[in-house]
Structure formats: C-alpha cells, structure tokens
Amino acid sequence: MNPGGLQINNKNMEYVAAVAQYDSxxxxxxxxxxxxxxxxxxxxxxxKRIGVTLFQRVGNRFLLTYEGERFLYHxxxxxxxxxxxxxxxxxxxxxxxxxxxxxxxxxxxxNILPRILPPFSRQYPNVxxxxxxxxxxFLENMLLDGDVDFAILNDVPKDPRxxxxxxxxxEVMLIVSPSHPLAGAGVERPGSRHKxxxxxxxxxxxxxxxPNDQRTRRAADRIMKDxxxxxxxxxxxxxxxxxxxxxxxxxxVCFAAETHIKYMMxxxxxxxxxxxxxxxxxxxxxxxxxxxxQPQYFSDFIETVKKRM
Numbered sequence: 001m002n003p004g005g006l007q008i009n010n011k012n013m014e015y016v017a018a019v020a021q022y023d024s025x026x027x028x029x030x031x032x033x034x035x036x037x038x039x040x041x042x043x044x045x046x047x048k049r050i051g052v053t054l055f056q057r058v059g060n061r062f063l064l065t066y067e068g069e070r071f072l073y074h075x076x077x078x079x080x081x082x083x084x085x086x087x088x089x090x091x092x093x094x095x096x097x098x099x100x101x102x103x104x105x106x107x108x109x110x111n112i113l114p115r116i117l118p119p120f121s122r123q124y125p126n127v128x129x130x131x132x133x134x135x136x137x138f139l140e141n142m143l144l145d146g147d148v149d150f151a152i153l154n155d156v157p158k159d160p161r162x163x164x165x166x167x168x169x170x171e172v173m174l175i176v177s178p179s180h181p182l183a184g185a186g187v188e189r190p191g192s193r194h195k196x197x198x199x200x201x202x203x204x205x206x207x208x209x210x211p212n213d214q215r216t217r218r219a220a221d222r223i224m225k226d227x228x229x230x231x232x233x234x235x236x237x238x239x240x241x242x243x244x245x246x247x248x249x250x251x252x253v254c255f256a257a258e259t260h261i262k263y264m265m266x267x268x269x270x271x272x273x274x275x276x277x278x279x280x281x282x283x284x285x286x287x288x289x290x291x292x293x294q295p296q297y298f299s300d301f302i303e304t305v306k307k308r309m
Contacts (some may be wrong), residue, residue: 011077015042016054020072023061073307080146087295098124098295104134105137105215106150108209111263112152112309120304124297135238137213141246143287149298152305154215154257154282165302166307170257172219172280174199174273177250183271197273199227206234206252208243215282216240220255222279241273244270257282284309 016080018028019039029039043062047054054068064072072094087098109131117129132148139151143162156164173194176183182202186195209231222229234252237243241264243254248270262274274280286305288298 010079012046013072013079015039016068016072016075017047019043019055019062020064020068023063025062026060028062076146079282084293088293097126099128100150100297100301101130101132101148101214102150102152103134103142103148104278105136105139105154106133107238107260108152108154109133111259116305119303119308123304125133125302135213136215140287141213143289146289149217149288150301151287153285153287156283156285159288161290162287163290164287165306167284167286167305170259170282170284171274172216172223172255172257173261174202174275174284175247175256175261176271176273177248177256178268178271179250180253180271186271186273189276192274194272194274196276199223199229199275202253203227203229205232207231208252208254209233209236210238210240211236212241214238216255216257216260219279219282223255223275223277226277226279231247259280 015028015032018032019025022028022031025040025043026036029036032039043055050071052067052071053065054071055062056065083099090098113131121127132142134142136154139153140157140159140162141146142148143151144159152167153164154170156166171194174197182197185201187199189196209220212218212221235246236295240254240256240260244256244261244264244266246252247254247265248268256272258272261270286302288294288302
C-alpha cells in the first residue's frame with residue numbers, strides 16, 4: 001500500500017460505498033448522477049493510488065474484497081470523526097447550524113414528526129434534518145453503525161452502547177369490529193381507558209398479523225404465548241391501518257398500539273380491548289450512542305421530543 005496516496009474524503013467514501021451497495025458500476029453511477037466511465041476511472045485510479053484492489057470483478061458485478069471492506073469501514077470512521085469535530089467547533093462558536101439524522105418506524109412517522117419537528121425547526125432553522133423511515137427491525141443497527149444520530153424505537157435496546165430516553169408507554173391492544181359477537185364482552189378496569197378481555201375467548205378467531213420482524217408482531221406473539229394461543233393467521237401485512245380496516249370488514253381481529261389507532265382516519269371506530277398483560281406494553285424510546293459528542297442542538301432535540309411526546 002502507498003500510505004502517501006491514501007486520502008480519505010467524502011467523495012472516496014461515497015463512490016466506493018455506492019459501488020459496494022449496488023455491486024455494479026452502472027447502477028452506482030446512476031445513483032450518483034455521474035457517467036459510468038467516470039466512476040470506473042475513479043475506482044481504478046483510487047486502487048492504483050492506494051495500492052490495493054477494492055473490488056473483485058466477477059462478470060459485470062463489482063464485489064468488495066477484504067481490503068475494500070476494511071477501507072470502507074475505516075473511511076466511514078474517519079468521516080464520522082471529522083463530522084464530530086465540525087459539530088464541536090460549530091458549537092464552540094455558538095452557531096446554530098448543523099445536521100441531525102433521525103430514524104423512526106415508518107408506521108409511526110405520520111404521528112410523531114408533525115409533533116416534534118416544527119418546534120425544533122423554529123428553534124434551529126439552520127439545522128438540516130435528515131429523516132429515515134424504515135421498519136423497526138432495521139433502526140437499532142443503523143444507530144450502531146453510525147448511520148443516524150437518533151432512532152425512535154418501540155422497545156428498550158439491550159446493547160449497552162445505546163442510551164435510551166424513555167418517551168412513553170404504548171399499549172398493544174386487541175382490535176375488534178363493533179359487529180363482532182364478543183365486542184361487548186369486555187369488563188371495566190380501574191385506571192384504564194379501555195375495557196379488558198380474556199384473549200383465550202378468541203382462540204378460534206382469524207388473526208390479521210404483521211411480519212415477524214415488526215415490533216407489534218413480536219409483542220403480539222408474546223401476548224398469545226402467555227395466553228396459550230396458537231393463532232390462525234388469515235394474512236400478514238406491514239400496514240397496521242390495513243389490518244384495522246380489514247377488521248372493520250369482519251375479516252378477523254388484529255393487534256395495534258394505542259397511538260396507531262388514535263391517529264387513524266377510519267369510517268367508524270373499532271372496539272379496542274386492553275389485555276392486562278405486561279407483554280402488551282411497547283416502551284417508546286429516543287435512542288442515541290453513548291459517549292458521542294453532542295452539540296447543543298442535539299440536547300435541545302432530546303428535550304423537545306420528551307416535551308412534545
């Protein structure tokens with residue numbers, strides 16, 4: 001390797017990362033809005049300059065070599081350190097400028113973003129906010145990989161590198177059509193806004209479920225295991241709202257978090273039953289990596305989320 005030729009910058013990392021993501025010069029060039037020959041020359045010149053092969057050419061595919069993996073890993077760390085330095089210097093100079101990268105579950109985005117972003121943007125109009133909306137199973141890894149500054153999770157992560165600021169508890173409820181024979185079978189529970197019901201009454205019911213990687217599904221699985229139920233799954237969908245709307249068409253029953261139901265625009269209200277089960281509580285958390293430098297606007301963002309949620 002030629003150490004003198006190893007110069008890490010945003011362009012190096014962005015171009016190498018794009019080729020690694022797509023396994024293709026052509027697709028990567030399209031995503032970067034440059035020509036295929038220009039990107040091919042860039043990768044070839046970079047390999048010559050640093051003295052290693054970053055990609056193994058297999059037909060039309062470009063696959064990262066081990067050296068390429070290590071290059072991308074360390075390049076990313078270098079750029080993160082540089083960004084931390086820029087944030088710290090900006091904070092020292094008391095400039096309200098910067099960038100905040102937030103990831104949150106795609107199903108919660110319509111309910112959360114309008115509540116937290118307007119007051120924060122008024123306080124920090126020159127902070128760029130980059131939003132990533134994905135299914136909840138991906139968010140913790142994005143945080144650990146340094147791809148985002150904050151992630152809103154439906155549970156408390158167990159990884160000790162993550163700090164979790166509790167936002168609120170969100171109860172996962174059984175959702176039933178008002179025309180269901182058991183719609184009136186719930187009993188009042190002190191301190192609860194919803195009647196409670198014994199889930200075993202629905203052991204022969206059709207269930208509309210989410211895929212296994214969604215937190216609502218994981219909570220539902222825990223609830224049904226505690227109740228000794230093996231559900232008869234009619235269908236699965238990632239959309240909580242689609243599940244609820246099918247329930248209102250008497251196709252079966254489903255599970256949904258209380259706040260999901262609260263903000264849905266439905267033709268008529270479903271019956272929501274509390275299950276009286278600790279497994280039915282999702283602990284909504286604002287999470288970030290422990291020990292990372294936080295500019296002032298990060299701290300103020302945390303306070304805004306706590307206050308508005």
